[in-house]
Amino acid sequence: xxxxxxxxxxxxxxxxxxxxxxxxxxxxxxxxxxxxxxxxxxxxxxxxxxxxxxxxxxxxxxxxxxxxxxxxxxxxxxxxxxxxxxxxxxxxxxxxxxxxxxxxxxxxxxxxxxxxxxxxxxx
Numbered sequence: 845x846x847x848x849x850x851x852x853x854x855x856x857x858x859x860x861x862x863x864x865x866x867x868x869x870x871x872x873x874x875x876x877x878x879x880x881x882x883x884x885x886x887x888x889x890x891x892x893x894x895x896x897x898x899x900x901x902x903x904x905x906x907x908x909x910x911x912x913x914x915x916x917x918x919x920x921x922x923x924x925x926x927x928x929x930x931x932x933x934x935x936x937x938x939x940x941x942x943x944x945x946x947x948x949x950x951x952x953x954x955x956x957x958x959x960x961x962x963x964x965x966x967x
Contacts, residue, residue, distance in 0.1 A: 848942060863924060873921045874897060
């Protein structure tokens with residue numbers, strides 16, 4: 845497992861942007877697929893984006909495609925989520941997670957999770 849710490853959340857007006865970061869500890873970071881998930885109050889945790897270990901493959905939820913971009917810097921043990929054109933419905937706690945064996949949009953198989961960072965989008 846790796847330890848993950850998210851940062852970059854906050855309050856932003858609709859149409860604005862935020863960049864989330866997730867710093868991982870451990871030398872095995874570059875071997876993990878990394879995902880971002882989010883959970884709004886009263887809702888289940890949902891997939892947002894995933895990036896392969898090399899960064900060569902990415903996938904997005906339909907609700908964020910074209911607005912969010914996931915990237916990683918293996919030299920810095922960090923994965924990012926650039927969020928543009930934010931909407932009130934993007935309000936949630938955002939979690940990064942590490943998957944040692946699969947490039948997956950399902951939270952099953954992710955064995956390390958951060959503590960989450962709150963993103964609030966006002967209308």
